[in-house]
Amino acid sequence: MPEIIIATESGSDLPEEIVRQYQIEVAPMHVIMNNVSYDDGHFPIDMVFDYFEETGKIPTTSAVNVQEYVDFWNDIRSRHPGCIIYHFTYSSNASSTHQHAVAARDQENFRDLYIIDTKSVSGGCTAHIEACCRILEKKRDRITDAAAAGALAEEFQALADRIECNFIPATLDYLRAGGRVSNGAYIAANVLRLKPLIEINREGFLVATKKFRGSMDKITDKFMQMFLQRHHLNHDTLYLMYGPGLSQSILDRMREIALENGFQRTVYVMTGCTISCHGGKGAIGLAGVTE
Incomplete structure (x- = not known):
């Protein structure tokens, strides 16, 4: 063999x-x-x-x-x-x-x-x-x-078609510097304290969809509940993505929400250099396998 x-x-x-x-x-x-x-x-x-x-x-x-x-x-x-x-x-x-x-x-x-x-x-x-x-x-x-x-x-x-993956950058600074966000959109987002949800669609494209308002600690619950309600995930494992610099309290809260929603296991996935060049510090994200 x-x-x-x-x-x-x-x-x-x-x-x-x-x-x-x-x-x-x-x-x-x-x-x-x-x-x-x-x-x-x-x-x-x-x-x-x-x-x-x-x-x-x-x-x-x-x-x-x-x-x-x-x-x-x-x-x-x-x-x-x-x-x-x-x-x-x-x-x-x-x-x-x-x-x-x-x-x-x-x-x-x-x-x-x-x-x-x-x-x-x-x-x-x-x-x-x-x-x-x-x-x-x-x-x-x-x-x-x-x-x-x-x-x-x-x-x-x-x-691959059963994988769901979303993340939210803590700042648009890196996306603007890379030309993925216009100056006008950047200014408006900062004034309104908006953070875009980035979804990976079925074709593998990164697409900005919904916007969340507020600090990362305030939007964590909303983001996770939305993700878990929208996708019928296998409850074996939930993958908790985070960018370097994210506070431990948010990491702990992400795991707590996962366990409250019946996931047997959580895995922290720190974003590496490749994705961090676009998402910057302190991003949060979720990934899992659908039923």
């Missing part, structure tokens, strides 16, 4: 305990500051915030490129000869990582390599990947040939 490896990119923001539990391989995306490229996940995230405060600009981000994917998978294969790899990419409509992964696979004619578009980011990727890891635990012994491996890849891909 071949060994099976789960792989992804750093933008999935997998908590370290999940990486260790399922022995997931993670390829770094990149963050560029002052013309220097840094591997996401390999430097303090405060560097992103310090750079913005010093320059008024957000760092730029770049996807894993084709050659990096080739090297990444070849390294896995050198350590796990004959393995099957299921690689989960950041949403194909939010980054070019998926397209680069497909190009690398086709260029090198990699066999037993399956690429799954999570159609999500950050905590949404985490929810998708962990759900697939649990499926794999139940079906691993049945993956004995190419047909079974391909069928499992199709099941993994289909699960």
